[in-house]
Amino acid sequence: MKHLNIPHFGLYGESSWINDPEFFHIEDIESRSGDLGWKINPHRHAQLFQILILKAGEVNVQLDAEQYRLRGAWAIIVPAGVVHGFRFAPETDGRVISIAEPLLEDVYKEKSAKFIQPLLSQACYIDFNAHRTVFSELWPLIQQLERESAIIREGRALMSEYLIKAILLLLHRQQANDAVTNTNKTELSQAQQLKELIEKHYREHWTSHQYAEKLNTSISRLNRLSKTAFNQSTLELIHDRVLLEAKRSLIYTARSVEEISYDLGFKDPGYFSRFFKRSTGVPPGKFRALSNQPAI
Template sequence: MVKHTNNIPHFGLYGESSWVDDPEFFHIEDIVSRSENLDWKINAHRHAQLFQVLILKAGGAMVQMDEKQQKLVGSWAIIVPAGVVHGFRFAPDTDGRVITIAEPMLEDIYREKAARFVKPLVSQPSYINFNGYQSTFSELWPLLSQLEKESEQTRKGRVLMSEYLIKAILLLLRRQQISSGILNTDITLQSQQTHELKELIEKHYKQHWSSEEYANALGTSVSRLNRLSKAMLNHSVHDLICDRLLLEAKRNLIYTARSVEEIAYDLGFKDPGYFSRFFKKASGVPPGRFRTLANQPTG
C-alpha cells in the first residue's frame, strides 16, 4: 500500500529521471527488456507527463495502481494515466509490450473525432481482459509490431505513421474495454482531481487563468491545488499553465506561417513584447530564432 505519495519517484521512463521534453514523444519496448534484469519487479513510481499502456500477451503480473492491487494472468491491457502511482511484479518470461506516450499527443487526439472513443479509455486507470477474445487480440498484436518497427527506424513520415498506429491501438483497446466489461481500479480522489485540472487548463490556458481561478473552479485552495499538482505531476499549477502556452507557441512557430505578433495575440498575450520575453525565458531563445532553428533541414 502506498502511504507517502510525495516520496514516490517521478520518471520519464522507469529508472530514467530525466523528462524528455518532446510533445511527439512515444516509446515502445518489450517487458522483458526492462524487467528481466530487475528480477521482474518494477517498484512503485509515477510519470508526470506520460501516459502508458501495457499489453500482456502471455504470463502474468501483480499490478499496483495507487493503493489497489490486482493479479492478472494471460492476455490483458493495463491503462496507466499520467500521475497514477503504479508498480509491477511480473511472472518470469512474461511476454508483453509497454507503450509510453507524451500527454500532448493525447491532447491532439482529444480535438479529433477519435476523442469520444479515446478519452474514456485514457482518463482513468483500468484493466482490459483479452482472455477468451483471441480474434480481437490477433488484430491488436500486429499494430504493436508495426509501431516497434517505426520506433526502430528513421523513415519519412515516421511520426505521422506512429500517431496513426497509436490511435488505432487506442481505438481497438476501447472497443475491447466496452466488449469485455470495464475493470476500473476505483480511481482515487487525487487522480480524479488531477484529471479535472488538466482538462480545465486545456480549456482555459489561452485566457491566462490564474492559479486562484483554477482552484476556485475545482472548489479548493491554491495551496492545496499546488500540493496536488506537485505530488501527481511534479509541477506547480503555474508551471503547467506556462508549459501549455509554450507548447502551443512552439507548434504555431513550427507549423504555421503566422507572425510572432499574431501568435502572441492568439495565445492571449496583449503585448507581443511580453510574449517574446516569456518565450525566451521558457525556451532559451527568442521565438523568431526558435522558428529558424526548427525549420532548418536535418540530415
C-alpha cells in the same frame, strides 16, 4: 525530516524528462524488468501515459493502493500521475508503450476524441483472454509500432501516431464491449468533464454547487449523472479523489500527517484526520503503519 517523494520518471529508472511533445517509446517487458528481477518498483510519470500489453505470462500489478494479479492476455492503462508497480513472472511476454501527453492532445480535437478520451482518464484493465480474435487484431499493430520505432524512414512519426490511435481505438472497443452503461453520449461527455474538473480542483475543496455551476447544470442533475456513470454521488467522487491522494502520500512518502493535510487543502490537520478515519475506518497514522509492508 527530508521528504521521501514518490519517484517520478521519464521512463522507469531514468530521472530526466524527455522534453519532446511527440515522444513515444515501445519496449519489450523483459528489456527493462529482466535485469531487475522482473520487478518494477512503485513510481509515477508526470507527463507520460502508459499502456502495457500482456500477451502471455503473469503479473502482479500495483496501482495506487490496490493490487491485482493478471494472467494471460491483458491491456493495462496507466494515466499520468498514477502510482504503479509490477512484478512479472519470468518469461512474461508483452510490450510497454509510453506516450507523451502532448502527443495525445490533438486527439481531443478530432473525431476520435469521443472514443479515446474516456480511455485516458483513469487506470483500468482490459481482459482479452476470452477475446483472442480481437487480440489477434491488436498484436500486429503493436508489432508494426515496434518496427516504426526501430527504423528511421520517411513519415515514421506520422505512421507511429496513426498506429497509436488505432491501438487506442481497439482498446476502447474492447473496453466498451465489456462495459454495461445506460448513459447517452451527452451524459458520458459531461461525466468525463466532471472527472477532469475534480482532478483540477480537488485540493481547493470545491463544493458540488461549484462543479454544477461550472458544468452549467443543477446539483440534482449532476448527482444523477454521477450516480449513473460512476455509481457515486458528486460528493463521493470528490471525497474519493482527496482520499486517493492522501493514501498515496501516506504509503509512498515520509511526509507527516500535518504536511499531507495542508498539501490537500485542509486548514486543520485534526479535521483531515477525522475525514480520513470516517472514510477508511482508521486514522492516517494507523493506515500508514498497516500499509508499511513490502510492495509487490
